[in-house]
Structures are given as C-alpha cells and as structure tokens.
Amino acid sequence: MDASKKRPREEEAQPSSSSSSSQIPKEENATVNVQHVPIPIPENMKKIKSNAADMNIGNIPPSSLSSIQVNKLRLEAIFHPKFENEKSDHTIRQTIMSNISSSHHHEQPAKTKTKSKGYVEVTLKHSGSLLLWSGSQRFYSKNSTSNVFTSVGEIMLRQHFARAWNQWNWNKNGHGNDNDNVDKFQECSEYITANRLTLSFELVHSILGHHGAIPHRDYMMLISVADRNTNTGSFYSTEQMLQLAQRFRLPHNDAWVFHTPQGVERLFEVYDTMRESGMCGTVVETLNKAVKEEAEAEAEANGEGKGKGKGGGEVGLHVQSMYPHSVFQGEILEGLVIRYVSFPNNANNNTNNNTNNNTNTKDSVLKGMRELCLQSQEILKVVPPGVPSILNGDGNDNGDGDALLSCNLRELHASTVNSTATAAVTSAQKSPFEEKLQSLLKESHQYRSTHTKGGDGGSDGGGGGQRIISRPQFGRVERQQFMTNLCHKLLTAKDADADVDAETKKIASLIQTLARLNINADYNIVKEEIQIQNNNNTNTNTTEN
Known part of the structure; x- marks a missing residue:
C-alpha cells in the first residue's frame, strides 16, 4: 500500500459533516447549463469569425451564436476537489484520537451516556x-462531454445495471424481463435528474490509460454524490451515498467504521504494519477482524454479551462492495483512505463541509451503518462476484439494445489499435475506437427512446430518449466574450420578465470575477437535443449548454 501524503480523490469525494454550509471551492469544476430565453446579444458579437485552429466542429452554423437567447444559468455537474493534507501523520492521529476519546470516559460506569464527537471511516483506494453523471445521457469527463471517456463511462454504467439487475440471468436461462436493466437505469436517471444530483465515479479500466496496476476486470466505483439544489452546493455524507447506491444497486466501495479509542488504535496498528507490503486479501481480512473485535469489546463493556452490542453486532461494521478489490482490481492494493467524520451534533469539529446528514446521534448513525452492512450482504447474495460483467450476446443489436451490453470494450479497443496507428487522425476527427463507441450508443439510445414509459420525459430530458450532442463552430476567444457579455446582461437586466434568479446571478458573478482576474477559463457552447419517441411520434426538445 502506498502511504502518500496526498489523499486520493476517493477520500475527497466523501466529505463529512460540518456546521457551516457547504460551499463550492475554487478548485471545483462545474458545467453550466444554459437554457433558451430572450436576452439580446451585443452587436460586437454578431460578426465573428471562427478560429480554425480552435474550433469544435458540429452541425450548428456560426450565425446561430447571435440568435442564442438566455435568461437562466444552471450548474449541470460539480465534483469535490482534492483537498490539502499537509499536517504530519502524528498531528492527524493525535487530533483523531482526541476526538474519539472525548466520547469515552472510562472513569464513568460503562453504561453512562456521554456526548460523542465522531468516528473513523476506512475505505480502499x-x-x-473521473466520470460525472447528472442523469439521462448527461455524462462529463475531462472538462467536457460527448468524448471517448464519457462514452466508455456510459457503456460501463449500462453494463453495470445489466449485471446488477439480473439481465445476465435472463440471457443465460431464457426467462425474465429483458427490460429490467433499462427500467432500473431509467428509474435511477429520473431520480438523479429530479433531485439535481451529480454522481462521481472512478472508471477503473485498461483502455484509456493506466492509473496503477491493470485491473483484472474493468469496473466503476461511486465516490461522491453532489446535491445541486442548495444555493452553494453540498455533498452527501457517506451514509447517504451508500443508501442511494444500495437503492439502485450502484457500485459503492468497501467501508469499515471504527468508533472507540481501542478500535481506532488497532486501526492505526494495522495501517503501520501493512502500509508498505500489505496485499488486498490480507488487509481486508485484518480490517474485518479489527471491527469484529471492536464490536465484541464494546458489547462486553456494556454488559450485552459477546457479539450482541449496538456497535456492530457479530461481525463489526463493514459495508461490502459489489466489486471486491481482490476480484476486480487484484491483490495489489494502492492504499487505504482513513478519514475522521464528526457526528452531526458535533459537525464543527470537521473542516470538510457537509449539510446533508440527517442523523442526530451516535446510536442512530451506527444503526444506519449497521443496516447498510446487512443490505450489502443481501446484494452480494443476489449479485455475487462471479456474475459476468458483460452479457454473452452475439454482438449485434437486433433491435433490443443488446449489442451495447454484450460489447467487450477491451476487445473493441484492441481491434482499433492497428487502424489508429496507420490512419492519420486529426484533432478534429474521432478515432476509430471512439467512432465505434458512438455507434453503439446511438443504437442503444434509439432502442431506449422507443421504450420510454409515461409521457415525453419533460424538457430537461429526464425521461428516456436519444440525446444528440453537437458543437458550434466558435473559437475560444469568441466563446469567452459571449459568456462575459451574457453575464453582464443578466446581472444588469431590469426587465421583470427576465426573471434572473439567485442561482443565475451567482454563476454570472463568478464568471465575471474570473474575467476580471484574467483567469484562463474556457466555455463550450453545445447544442443538445432530446428526441423521445412514443407511439410512433417523435418529440424534440432543444437546449443550448
């Protein structure tokens, strides 16, 4: 295991509670959704020329920039930034032990209730x-959308839903509802869209660059959930994130919880012993033993009998992942993520902002985690690690969307390597691999658009349907000028019909501030069409993003 000082994005993506409201940090990335409505475009923006060296080729004519009319700005996707971990290990440990120990006064009777401060979470790195998903086909990666990373991510997520909801069983045994995985994906998508959430995943794969040991099997891991409803943006607690993940069988990480001084001391011993050479199987086994010992010790101290206490029952607090590291990634473990989390009534003890935790006491938090532990065991019984990640299909769509679910991305990528090496692919062209991915997704989106349930999905594309992305031919300078002038118009608009709301003003002010500080920010203008087909009728909703 690597004991590096800088914490991985996985740790950053699971912020804990704080008494102050969450704020979007400076380093955080955001995608802005711009919706149609009338605001005049400045005259100096109506006659522009595209810079061929800085142009995204699409099917929108350049003249359309002068016709874009806007009165709202919306955050479309946000993720938690990397935060600093500059303090020494000794200082961090002292702080954690002080907070944990303050909730256990050994001079008092064992059953005396005392005010708790927090607990420690441990996850695997x-x-x-990084892939962001805001529902529907709204995927983002590498500060962009509709690229090879988002295509791979969307396919992997669709294949995960097929795996998690027994599509593999239907194909193997010839029974069951072949639309289950589509329906569950759509249900999850609609929930995310309706609640304005952004889900962040780590795509652990072998085809778009290596981030360590090559995984045995490609997989994805949910690492954070951002709530865009609040004025400043906030993030789900680990407990809330796991609840959402288990509701839709999204892929979450293994997590262990230690909440007593003895348990945390044992955790630090495990870390010190295995940080340089611990293999995944050994580390997981040792952590399981440590949380079990903690649960038994607390139960005995409370006079509840061995293995009967509230602190974790017979096995301790371990929420198990659908994607065991040793099976999918392998035995090479990159690291452990150890994080102190304040209980909600002591949120001021943790500097990582979060306002989403609804539990109020130590007992309720531990009870909730215990329920998640039990639910994770039930999910693993239904979807054991041996369930294949890819359907055994014939590789053809056949009108049922099966080609995407049965596509082996590693084989598809390997088949395009030679053609990529021999063909001259410019920056304005897509690689053969990306072209094949787009073809697969197009077929799948058409299939899903004919299986939409209940209505046309709404103007936000929350329902089913095909999301068509195209990019206008405007250079970077023109895009920056357009956004700067647009924000000025929004902030100075006096027409009551303009209806410039608080979120729009906040985003516009941020963009103006970036411009005044000469911070090199780029803005893409994207045309999005959601085509939804019901009863042989096609409805098209168009927005400019």
Whole structure:
C-alpha cells in the first residue's frame, strides 16, 4: 500500500459533516447549463469569425451564436476537489484520537451516556478516470462531454445495471424481463435528474490509460454524490451515498467504521504494519477482524454479551462492495483512505463541509451503518462476484439494445489499435475506437427512446430518449466574450420578465470575477437535443449548454 501524503480523490469525494454550509471551492469544476430565453446579444458579437485552429466542429452554423437567447444559468455537474493534507501523520492521529476519546470516559460506569464527537471511516483506494453523471445521457469527463471517456463511462454504467439487475440471468436461462436493466437505469436517471444530483465515479479500466496496476476486470466505483439544489452546493455524507447506491444497486466501495479509542488504535496498528507490503486479501481480512473485535469489546463493556452490542453486532461494521478489490482490481492494493467524520451534533469539529446528514446521534448513525452492512450482504447474495460483467450476446443489436451490453470494450479497443496507428487522425476527427463507441450508443439510445414509459420525459430530458450532442463552430476567444457579455446582461437586466434568479446571478458573478482576474477559463457552447419517441411520434426538445 502506498502511504502518500496526498489523499486520493476517493477520500475527497466523501466529505463529512460540518456546521457551516457547504460551499463550492475554487478548485471545483462545474458545467453550466444554459437554457433558451430572450436576452439580446451585443452587436460586437454578431460578426465573428471562427478560429480554425480552435474550433469544435458540429452541425450548428456560426450565425446561430447571435440568435442564442438566455435568461437562466444552471450548474449541470460539480465534483469535490482534492483537498490539502499537509499536517504530519502524528498531528492527524493525535487530533483523531482526541476526538474519539472525548466520547469515552472510562472513569464513568460503562453504561453512562456521554456526548460523542465522531468516528473513523476506512475505505480502499481505487484510481481511474473521473466520470460525472447528472442523469439521462448527461455524462462529463475531462472538462467536457460527448468524448471517448464519457462514452466508455456510459457503456460501463449500462453494463453495470445489466449485471446488477439480473439481465445476465435472463440471457443465460431464457426467462425474465429483458427490460429490467433499462427500467432500473431509467428509474435511477429520473431520480438523479429530479433531485439535481451529480454522481462521481472512478472508471477503473485498461483502455484509456493506466492509473496503477491493470485491473483484472474493468469496473466503476461511486465516490461522491453532489446535491445541486442548495444555493452553494453540498455533498452527501457517506451514509447517504451508500443508501442511494444500495437503492439502485450502484457500485459503492468497501467501508469499515471504527468508533472507540481501542478500535481506532488497532486501526492505526494495522495501517503501520501493512502500509508498505500489505496485499488486498490480507488487509481486508485484518480490517474485518479489527471491527469484529471492536464490536465484541464494546458489547462486553456494556454488559450485552459477546457479539450482541449496538456497535456492530457479530461481525463489526463493514459495508461490502459489489466489486471486491481482490476480484476486480487484484491483490495489489494502492492504499487505504482513513478519514475522521464528526457526528452531526458535533459537525464543527470537521473542516470538510457537509449539510446533508440527517442523523442526530451516535446510536442512530451506527444503526444506519449497521443496516447498510446487512443490505450489502443481501446484494452480494443476489449479485455475487462471479456474475459476468458483460452479457454473452452475439454482438449485434437486433433491435433490443443488446449489442451495447454484450460489447467487450477491451476487445473493441484492441481491434482499433492497428487502424489508429496507420490512419492519420486529426484533432478534429474521432478515432476509430471512439467512432465505434458512438455507434453503439446511438443504437442503444434509439432502442431506449422507443421504450420510454409515461409521457415525453419533460424538457430537461429526464425521461428516456436519444440525446444528440453537437458543437458550434466558435473559437475560444469568441466563446469567452459571449459568456462575459451574457453575464453582464443578466446581472444588469431590469426587465421583470427576465426573471434572473439567485442561482443565475451567482454563476454570472463568478464568471465575471474570473474575467476580471484574467483567469484562463474556457466555455463550450453545445447544442443538445432530446428526441423521445412514443407511439410512433417523435418529440424534440432543444437546449443550448
């Protein structure tokens, strides 16, 4: 295991509670959704020329920039930034032990209730490519959308839903509802869209660059959930994130919880012993033993009998992942993520902002984690590690969307390597691999658009349907000028019909501040069409992003 000072994105993506409201840090990335409505475009923006060296080729004519009319700005996707970990290990440990120990006064009777401050979470480190999902086909990666990373991510997520909801069983045994995985994906998508959430995943794969040891099997891991409803943006606690993940069988990480001084001391011993040479199987086994010992010791101290206490029952607090590290990644473990989390009534003890935790006491938090532990065991019974990640299909779509679910991305990528090496692919062209990915997704989106349930999905594309992305031919300078002038118009608009709301003003002010500080920010203008087909009728909703 690597004991590096800088914490991985996985740790950053699971922020804990704080008494202050969450704020979007400076380093955080955001995608802005711009919706149609009338605001005049400045005259100096109506006659522009595209810079051929800085142009995203699409099917929108350049003249359309002058016709874009806007009165709202919306955060479309946000993720938690990397935060600093500059303090020494000794200082961090002292602080954690002080907070944990303050809730256990050994001079008092064992059953005396005392005010708790927090607990310690431990997760396994997974490194890959960051993927953001805001519902529907709204995927983002590498500060962009509709690229090879988002295509791979969308396919991997669709294949995960097929695996998690027994599509493999239907194909193997010839029974069951072949639309289950589509329906569950759509249900999850609609929930995310309706609640304005952004889910962040690590894509651990072998085809778009290596981030450590090559995984045995490609997989993805949910690492954070951002709530865009609040004025400043906030993030789900680990407990909330796991609840959401288990509701839709999204892929979450292994997590262990230690909440007593003896348990945390034992955790530090495990870390010190195995940080340089511990293999995954040994580390997981040792952590399981440590949380079990903690649960038994607390139960005995409370006079509840061995293995009967509230602190974790017979096995301790371990929420198990659908993707065991040793099976999917392998035995090479990159690291452990150890994080102190304040209980909600002591949120001021943790500097990582979060306002989403609804539990109020130590007992309720531990009870909730215990329920998640039990649920994770049930999910693993239904979807054991041996369930294949890819369907055994014939590789053809056949009108049922099966080609995407049965596509082996590693084989598809390998088949395009030689053609990529021999063909001259410019920056404005897609690689053969990306072209094949787009073809697969197009077929799948068309299949899903004919299986939409209940209505046309709404103007936000929350329902089913095909999301068509195209990019206008405007250079970087023109895009920057357009956004700067647009924000000025929004912030100075006096027409009551403009309806410039608080979120729009906040985003516009941020963009203006970046411009005044000469911070090199780029803005893409993207045309999005959601085509939804019901009863042989096609409805098209168009927005400019």
